[in-house]
Amino acid sequence: MRAGQTHGKSDARPPAGGASPYARVVPRAAHILIVEDDEGIGANLQRALASGSITVAWARTAREARSSARDEPPDLVLLDLGLPDGDGADVCRALLAAQPSLPVIMLTARNEEIDVVIGLDSGAVDYVTKPFRLAELSARVRAHLRRVSDDSRIVVGELTVDGPARRAMLAGVEVELRAKEFDLLEALAAAAGTVVRREDLMSDVWDEHWFGSTKTLDVTVSSLRRKLDDAKPNAVLITTLRGVGYRLEP
Numbered sequence: 001m002r003a004g005q006t007h008g009k010s011d012a013r014p015p016a017g018g019a020s021p022y023a024r025v026v027p028r029a030a031h032i033l034i035v036e037d038d039e040g041i042g043a044n045l046q047r048a049l050a051s052g053s054i055t056v057a058w059a060r061t062a063r064e065a066r067s068s069a070r071d072e073p074p075d076l077v078l079l080d081l082g083l084p085d086g087d088g089a090d091v092c093r094a095l096l097a098a099q100p101s102l103p104v105i106m107l108t109a110r111n112e113e114i115d116v117v118i119g120l121d122s123g124a125v126d127y128v129t130k131p132f133r134l135a136e137l138s139a140r141v142r143a144h145l146r147r148v149s150d151d152s153r154i155v156v157g158e159l160t161v162d163g164p165a166r167r168a169m170l171a172g173v174e175v176e177l178r179a180k181e182f183d184l185l186e187a188l189a190a191a192a193g194t195v196v197r198r199e200d201l202m203s204d205v206w207d208e209h210w211f212g213s214t215k216t217l218d219v220t221v222s223s224l225r226r227k228l229d230d231a232k233p234n235a236v237l238i239t240t241l242r243g244v245g246y247r248l249e250p
């Protein structure tokens with residue numbers, strides 16, 4: 001979209017507290033990464049979980065897990081703690097560094113409490129002990145996936161804006177934002193690559209009945225830029241289109 005064109009904003013505003021008018025939700029199959037060196041367990045998991053709406057990748061080693069997640073970022077990971085070439089907890093930390101809100105379910109050996117502690121300390125969201133019942137594991141997987149699909153996270157390069165959690169992450173580091181800074185970032189990120197007009201930002205981020213100065217918008221953009229730059233210099237570029245609005249560069 002060129003500067004000066006009307007931003008494609010619908011007249012129908014969502015109810016207060018609803019989804020951002022810019023939110024993009026792209027339905028697709030969920031992708032699960034299984035990391036398990038035991039052939040029997042891995043095959044059973046794959047058979048139980050793969051379906052029309054779920055694709056499954058199976059890695060047998062820590063090394064394979066990292067490369068699979070890089071090639072096709074998963075929506076959820078089932079991760080065995082004891083891998084032939086490394087520790088599942090280390091794999092968990094590596095995956096979360098790239099995808100901070102990725103749900104990881106640890107598969108641990110029975111009654112080894114130390115494993116459980118390590119598993120949760122590494123950032124895993126849940127764990128199951130072996131042997132586990134497939135039906136129970138499937139139910140937990142579906143519960144975690146539902147949480148993910150309810151989510152309208154926006155990802156632009158190294159920036160992730162998690163609307164439901166109201167968290168902004170840049171290169172894996174949380175950026176502490178005030179409420180208006182977050183709303184502004186969310187509106188700009190959801191429309192990344194296109195200009196968002198000043199009046200749309202004023203009405204959506206501040207108040208639909210706004211008639212006054214837009215100085216507060218410029219001040220908030222400045223503080224937002226400063227906080228993003230503090231988190232990682234030059235990682236997010238917000239371009240000013242004088243008299244028109246702002247564009248977050250993809």
Ligand code: CA
Pocket residue numbers: 036037038080081082083084
């Ligand atoms: Ca194992």
